[in-house]
Amino acid sequence: MIIMSSFSKRKDVRLNKALQRLCCFVLVFLVLAFSNLPKAQAYNFNGFVLSNPTNISYSISSTVGGYISGMSNFVEIWSGFCSEVSFAQQAWTGTENIGIYGNLNLSNGTYAICAHANNNRHVITLFNDYTQATSVEQHETIVHEVGHALGSAHCQPAQESKSVMRANDFNNKPYPLSDDRAGISALYGY
Numbered sequence: 001m002i003i004m005s006s007f008s009k010r011k012d013v014r015l016n017k018a019l020q021r022l023c024c025f026v027l028v029f030l031v032l033a034f035s036n037l038p039k040a041q042a043y044n045f046n047g048f049v050l051s052n053p054t055n056i057s058y059s060i061s062s063t064v065g066g067y068i069s070g071m072s073n074f075v076e077i078w079s080g081f082c083s084e085v086s087f088a089q090q091a092w093t094g095t096e097n098i099g100i101y102g103n104l105n106l107s108n109g110t111y112a113i114c115a116h117a118n119n120n121r122h123v124i125t126l127f128n129d130y131t132q133a134t135s136v137e138q139h140e141t142i143v144h145e146v147g148h149a150l151g152s153a154h155c156q157p158a159q160e161s162k163s164v165m166r167a168n169d170f171n172n173k174p175y176p177l178s179d180d181r182a183g184i185s186a187l188y189g190y
């Protein structure tokens with residue numbers, strides 16, 4: 001009787017462990033399922049993908065005038081937050097992966113745009129509103145436009161506090177935020 005009792009106790013222990021495993025499995029499944037929900041509402045891509053993300057050539061045209069000072073920091077800041085990308089500045093040739101150009105006298109209600117010729121050629125143009133912005137806004141504008149050149153589109157509105165790729169206004173954080181880093185990792189991660 002004692003032996004039987006001991007057996008049944010062991011059985012109980014096994015059952016409990018099996019139940020625990022099942023619960024763990026269900027819990028892991030639920031965590032995975034729910035962690036996928038915010039992802040569906042996160043970063044967006046614009047369809048362009050650089051073929052050489054670890055050696056992205058860029059240049060800043062003299063047409064940006066006095067704003068050129070320190071601008072390269074806010075191009076290359078992407079590589080400080082995203083190990084998947086790195087940059088090499090060069091003199092303007094018109095063929096670099098990213099060219100930054102100034103049309104600073106044109107008032108069109110826009111700080112800047114990024115035009116895409118193909119996967120590997122993107123031209124950022126700064127307009128008059130850029131010259132009216134605060135220096136932090138100017139820096140955030142450069143980070144944002146380079147984000148377009150890297151392949152990021154505007155984020156979902158719900159992610160605006162976590163992304164430099166917000167369609168309007170500023171976070172006053174001139175660097176890639178968590179949603180941006182997740183996007184670059186998804187696009188270029190190895």
Ligand SMILES: [Zn+2]
Pocket residue numbers: 144148154166167
């Ligand atoms: Zn934009």
